[in-house]
Amino acid sequence: MDFKRELEGIREAGLYRSLRRMESASSRTVRVEGREMLMCASNNYLGLADHPLLQETAMEAIRRFGTGSGGSRLTTGNTALHESLERELAAFKGTEAAVLFNTGYMANVAALTALVGAGDLILSDRLNHASLIDGARLSRAEVQVYEHCDLDDLEKKVSSAREGSMSTREELTGATALDEGDSTRGSQGRYRRILIVTDGVFSMDGDIAPLPDICDLAERWGADVMVDDAHATGVLGAKGAGTADHFGCQHRVAVQMGTMSKALGAEGGYIAGSREMIEFLINRARPFIFSTAQSPAVIGAVLAALQIVQSEPERRESLLRRATRLRNEMLAAGFDVLPGETPILGVVLGEADRAVAFARELEAQGVFAPAIRPPTVPAGTSRIRLTLTAAHTDEDVGTITDAFTNARQALSTHAL
Ligand SMILES: Cc1ncc(COP(=O)(O)O)c(C=O)c1O
Numbered sequence: 570m571d572f573k574r575e576l577e578g579i580r581e582a583g584l585y586r587s588l589r590r591m592e593s594a595s596s597r598t599v600r601v602e603g604r605e606m607l608m609c610a611s612n613n614y615l616g617l618a619d620h621p622l623l624q625e626t627a628m629e630a631i632r633r634f635g636t637g638s639g640g641s642r643l644t645t646g647n648t649a650l651h652e653s654l655e656r657e658l659a660a661f662k663g664t665e666a667a668v669l670f671n672t673g674y675m676a677n678v679a680a681l682t683a684l685v686g687a688g689d690l691i692l693s694d695r696l697n698h699a700s701l702i703d704g705a706r707l708s709r710a711e712v713q714v715y716e717h718c719d720l721d722d723l724e725k726k727v728s729s730a731r732e733g734s735m736s737t738r739e740e741l742t743g744a745t746a747l748d749e750g751d752s753t754r755g756s757q758g759r760y761r762r763i764l765i766v767t768d769g770v771f772s773m774d775g776d777i778a779p780l781p782d783i784c785d786l787a788e789r790w791g792a793d794v795m796v797d798d799a800h801a802t803g804v805l806g807a808k809g810a811g812t813a814d815h816f817g818c819q820h821r822v823a824v825q826m827g828t829m830s831k832a833l834g835a836e837g838g839y840i841a842g843s844r845e846m847i848e849f850l851i852n853r854a855r856p857f858i859f860s861t862a863q864s865p866a867v868i869g870a871v872l873a874a875l876q877i878v879q880s881e882p883e884r885r886e887s888l889l890r891r892a893t894r895l896r897n898e899m900l901a902a903g904f905d906v907l908p909g910e911t912p913i914l915g916v917v918l919g920e921a922d923r924a925v926a927f928a929r930e931l932e933a934q935g936v937f938a939p940a941i942r943p944p945t946v947p948a949g950t951s952r953i954r955l956t957l958t959a960a961h962t963d964e965d966v967g968t969i970t971d972a973f974t975n976a977r978q979a980l981s982t983h984a985l
Contacts (some may be wrong), residue, residue, distance in 0.1 A: 617834030630869025646862030675840030769812030803832025
């Protein structure tokens with residue numbers, strides 16, 4: 570492969586990516602390559618990534634269990650800490666059980682490759698995260714993409730998948746397709762299993778999937794629902810447990826996936842659901858079986874994070890209030906902010922070059938929020954993805970809006 574030429578092509582398309590070096594913990598501010606800046610793009614939503622309690626419990630876990638787990642969960646790497654976190658997560662999510670994975674990416678790939686296969690159908694929202702897309706591809710199930718949060722399109726697809734065969738869950742021989750282990754095509758339908766897969770909060774747009782409506786549809790047509798709560802865990806819901814908690818439909822979602830790498834301030838992923846499904850994943854999910862268990866430090870940190878999420882609801886309340894304020898101020902200043910009610914604000918700027926130039930202007934003013942370009946977002950919708958965390962202040966909201974206004978002014982005079 571001619572890497573030099575490939576890289577030139579990437580550069581010419583305005584899509585070249587390079588690494589930026591953080592030189593401090595990432596909180597309200599961060600030191601980037603020698604300069605202190607306001608961090609406006611981190612997923613550390615509750616500001617827990619440098620919280621003293623997480624640090625202390627992580628260190629305590631290291632003192633008791635060491636720095637490495639030394640094996641996969643099914644061989645020698647399963648500690649009392651891992652099991653304790655799984656119990657806590659299940660209680661938090663309101664499910665019978667939960668299982669940990671090393672990253673959120675791995676949790677999605679693990680769930681999709683284990684739970685569906687050849688002869689099954691995945692219906693996937695057009696804006697789903699790359700890890701869901703990759704998991705769906707690897708699963709060997711047929712994949713159909715429905716338009717973003719478009720219930721009519723979803724219903725059209727699920728009904729036509731069931732057409733000419735059994736049409737509702739009542740007509741299925743088993744109650745929940747996902748409770749069964751094998752992936753053979755059923756004798757009564759075009760697809761044995763249909764799994765509707767959606768982000769809870771869409772990572773680049775910040776909007777929330779209409780989960781109760783998706784569950785209605787799934788129940789009508791004998792499908793199951795999987796929700797990726799990477800950006801909702803700790804942020805949405807009466808107890809901060811995510812999208813299903815937000816809508817009160819925990820018991821209607823068969824597969825609840827989440828990450829510990831964002832609001833929970835550490836890293837890792839999990840799947841929560843029925844005890845049988847979790848047992849099945851432990852037996853069949855290759856990323857679980859063939860990877861070393863997470864390090865004790867991470868587990869210790871997440872145990873502390875879960876306590877804080879549940880005992881300090883004011884963190885997410887002030888975060889959401891401030892995000893609404895930022896959204897309103899940005900809209901009032903004339904920016905094209907995608908609709909939503911979460912701490913993720915997609916400020917759409919158009920072509921990749923413009924988004925990159927915008928990010929540079931913001932950075933010159935001490936605001937760190939990199940440009941997001943294809944393939945992360947569709948062509949022509951390059952943007953700045955702004956995020957707030959519980960560590961930001963009301964004053965920061967004004968600083969960000971002013972920086973955007975100044976950047977727009979600077980770019981209009983330089984004529985892009
Ligand atoms: C929606 C979504 N799902 C899954 C992931 C993967 O999670 P992790 O970073 O923990 O691997 C991410 C983010 O990276 C995400 O935004």
